[in-house]
Amino acid sequence: MALSARNQFKGKVKDVKKGMVMAEVTVEVAPGVDIVAAITTSSVDRLGLAAGKETAVVIKATSVMLDA
Amino acid sequence: MALSARNQFKGKVKDVKKGMVMAEVTVEVAPGVDIVAAITTSSVDRLGLAAGKETAVVIKATSVMLDA
Amino acid sequence: MALSARNQFKGKVKDVKKGMVMAEVTVEVAPGVDIVAAITTSSVDRLGLAAGKETAVVIKATSVMLDA
Amino acid sequence: MALSARNQFKGKVKDVKKGMVMAEVTVEVAPGVDIVAAITTSSVDRLGLAAGKETAVVIKATSVMLDA
Amino acid sequence: MALSARNQFKGKVKDVKKGMVMAEVTVEVAPGVDIVAAITTSSVDRLGLAAGKETAVVIKATSVMLDA
Amino acid sequence: MALSARNQFKGKVKDVKKGMVMAEVTVEVAPGVDIVAAITTSSVDRLGLAAGKETAVVIKATSVMLDA
Numbered sequence: 001m002a003l004s005a006r007n008q009f010k011g012k013v014k015d016v017k018k019g020m021v022m023a024e025v026t027v028e029v030a031p032g033v034d035i036v037a038a039i040t041t042s043s044v045d046r047l048g049l050a051a052g053k054e055t056a057v058v059i060k061a062t063s064v065m066l067d068a
Numbered sequence: 069m070a071l072s073a074r075n076q077f078k079g080k081v082k083d084v085k086k087g088m089v090m091a092e093v094t095v096e097v098a099p100g101v102d103i104v105a106a107i108t109t110s111s112v113d114r115l116g117l118a119a120g121k122e123t124a125v126v127i128k129a130t131s132v133m134l135d136a
Numbered sequence: 137m138a139l140s141a142r143n144q145f146k147g148k149v150k151d152v153k154k155g156m157v158m159a160e161v162t163v164e165v166a167p168g169v170d171i172v173a174a175i176t177t178s179s180v181d182r183l184g185l186a187a188g189k190e191t192a193v194v195i196k197a198t199s200v201m202l203d204a
Numbered sequence: 205m206a207l208s209a210r211n212q213f214k215g216k217v218k219d220v221k222k223g224m225v226m227a228e229v230t231v232e233v234a235p236g237v238d239i240v241a242a243i244t245t246s247s248v249d250r251l252g253l254a255a256g257k258e259t260a261v262v263i264k265a266t267s268v269m270l271d272a
Numbered sequence: 273m274a275l276s277a278r279n280q281f282k283g284k285v286k287d288v289k290k291g292m293v294m295a296e297v298t299v300e301v302a303p304g305v306d307i308v309a310a311i312t313t314s315s316v317d318r319l320g321l322a323a324g325k326e327t328a329v330v331i332k333a334t335s336v337m338l339d340a
Numbered sequence: 341m342a343l344s345a346r347n348q349f350k351g352k353v354k355d356v357k358k359g360m361v362m363a364e365v366t367v368e369v370a371p372g373v374d375i376v377a378a379i380t381t382s383s384v385d386r387l388g389l390a391a392g393k394e395t396a397v398v399i400k401a402t403s404v405m406l407d408a
Contacts, residue, residue: 001192001271001272002182002183002271002272003135003139003194003269003270003271004173004175004176004179004180004183004185004269004270004271004272005133005179005269006104006176006178006179007103007104008135009101013136017360017361018360018361019223019224019226019359019360019361019362020221020222020223020224020359020360021221021222021223021226021227021228021242021362022223022225022226022242022359022361022362023361024129024361024380024382025134027134030098030101033077033098035075035127035132036074036075036129036132036380037129037132037133037134037140038129038130038132038198038361038362038380039132039133039134039140039196040140040142040197040228040240040242042142042228043134043140043141043142044140046138046140047134047136047138047140048136049134049136049140053136054136055134055135055136056134056135056136056137057132057133057134057135058132058133058134058135058139059103059127059131059132059133060131060175060267060269061092061104061105061106061176062106062174062266062267062402063127063128063131063400063402064103064104064105064106064107064125064126064127065073065105065107065125065126065127065343065344065345065400066093066095066105066107066111066115066117066123066124066125066126066343066344067071067076067123067124067125067126067341067342067343067344068081068115068116068117068121068122068123068124068341068342068344069339069340069396070339070340070386070387071337071338071339071343071398072337072338072339072340072377072379072380072383072384072387072389073337073383074380074382074383085156085157086156086157087155087156087157087158087291087292087294088155088156088289088290088291088292089158089289089290089291089294089295089296089310090155090157090158090291090293090294090310091157092157092176092178104176105344106157106158106176106402107344107400108296108308108310108344108346108401110296110346111344111345111346112344114342115342115344117344124341126343128335128337128379129380130198130334130335130378131196131198133139133140133141133196134139134140135137135138135139135140136137136138136140139271141269142240143239143240144271145237149272153292153293154292154293155291155292155293155294156291156292157294158291158293158294159293160265160293160312160314161270163270166234166237169213169234171211171263171268172210172211172265172268172312173265173268173269173270174265174266174268174293174294174312175268175269175270179270183270183272184272185270185272189272190272191270191271191272192270192271192272193268193269193270193271194268194269194270194271195239195263195267195268195269196267197228197240197241197242198242198332198334199263199264199267199332199334200239200240200241200242200243200261200262200263201209201241201243201261201262201263201275201276201277201332202229202231202241202243202247202251202253202259202260202261202262202275202276203207203212203259203260203261203262203273203274203275203276204217204251204252204253204257204258204259204260204273204274204276205328205407205408206318206319206407206408207275207330207405207406207407208309208311208312208315208316208319208321208405208406208407208408209315209405210312210314210315223359223360223362224357224358224359224360225357225358225359225362225363225364225378226359226361226362226378241276242334243276243332244276244278244333244364244376244378246278246364247276247277247278248276250274251274251276253276260273262275264311264402264403264405265312266310266402266403275407277405278376279375279376280407281373285408296401297406299406302370302373305349305370307347307399307404308346308347308401308404309401309404309405309406310401310402310404311404311405311406315406319406319408320408321406321408325408326408327406327407327408328406328407328408329404329405329406329407330404330405330406330407331375331399331403331404331405332403333364333376333377333378334378335399335400335403336375336376336377336378336379336397336398336399337345337377337379337397337398337399338365338367338377338379338383338387338389338395338396338397338398339343339348339395339396339397339398340353340387340388340389340393340394340395340396
């Protein structure tokens, strides 16, 4: 299957901070380049996200802004 | 001023496709790494976005998903 | 791979309306239950979305509102 | 009044998990079909959301992705 | 019914620009204060949105950023 | 630099409620008019957001809905 979301980058989980409902996951997608995701803590648990795990970052084009 | 959005990457506009209301802007943020943004055509015009222009990509953490 | 997005429903494309940049795709996820997605026209083409095609609908929990 | 959001489904709250700021609300929209919403805990309290309460799920079309 | 979305402001439609799939609607929520919405053209038609029409603007808290 | 996000309003932080991962920030953008943002607690700390601080609220047009 292929996702409609236009932006997908492979990376490795660097850090996971879990709150009661939401968690903040930092993914290194290139040396020195991190992307931060705020997802539910249940998804962190369901996907077994932890430092070192391979993951892909997915971002819908309509969620991207530009600053020029 | 500094934006609360956690993800901000510098890049250069590679391509702009303008529709009546929405436009698709492709930004190269690293060699071979493109991020696609769907923003209003009025913003493209207001910011003068065109191929070659320096820009930053901005993404709120709550808009980022992971695939693991 | 498994997506962090909490809401994923299988369905069949019922209708595709393509604009220059954005497209509106209607997916039937259960008899009489349609979900409408606004995605880029390039994604519609890349995924080969057309009436009758099997697809899954994906929605991040932070994008869901309630009306009570 | 009618909302511009294209996707609206009636359902019944099945579970509420409240954090300090965000809450996760699971709504059953059809037998065996749940939709999960991440909304503010203040909204959960303001709307009186609790298991068994009738509610509608609302999702903007630009927030919907497809996987085909 | 009451929406979980935290931000709701009454206003009057000032301008509608319709594309094939998406439309841009400008709503005046206070003298000199406009909010721009990008919604589907089908929703513009379904709600009968046109200059002068009373409407409310609705924004989920997770979609709001700050610049400080 | 100028942001593509169409909606930007100056205001003053009125209240900050911090959870482990997410925070709720209330900004008064006009006398009696508040906008609520759900952003990461790390961004609240990084920007030094606290009651009384001048800030701007930023909202992408694709995140705005109408109720008519």
